[in-house]
Amino acid sequence: MGKLTYEDKINIYNEKKDGKSLSYLCKKYNINSAGIKYLIRLIDKHGFNILRTVNNRKFNKNEKERIINRVLLNNEPLISVAIDEGLLSKGMLSMWIKNYKEMGYNIVERKRGRSPTMKKEIKHKKNETIEDKIKRLEKENEYLKAEIEYSKKLRAVVQARKNQQQKKK
Secondary structure (H helix, E strand, O other): OOOOOHHHHHHHHHHHHOOOOHHHHHHHHOOOHHHHHHHHHHHHHHOHHHHOOOOOOOOOHHHHHHHHHHHHOOOOOHHHHHHHHOOOOHHHHHHHHHHHHHOOOOOOOOOOOOOOOOOOOOOOOOOOOHHHHHHHHHHHHHHHHHHHHHHHHHHHHHHHHHHHHHHHO
């Protein structure tokens, strides 16, 4: 149902309530009948506001585990649980259960966003002794020297490649 707009979903619901057949709606909106049935049950249960997805609903670990346990432990039907919880597709719950089983019955939150590219700054202790400060500064100095040496070698390699390319021409 991801390819349908908010207006399309409302139109599907209204047309179905007006007596249009599932096959007609399937052809008109290019969606399978199971998706239409799910959409109608979802709107019947929660109203049109469930379709407004300005921001995707986020479920924390506890909520996900509670929902998954309704299916696995209480033997409730997957579709009924998905509709009760207001999930926009039953496939979402299916994926949660699949991942839950693959991860050894643990819920793993996937990290969102880009990983940081810059190194975190080292926080210095306020009550650092002089010896500790000297050791820390020596380590930083060694690291910086190695970094400079690496960049010099990298420049030399790049320059050598440029020279080879110029000779080939």
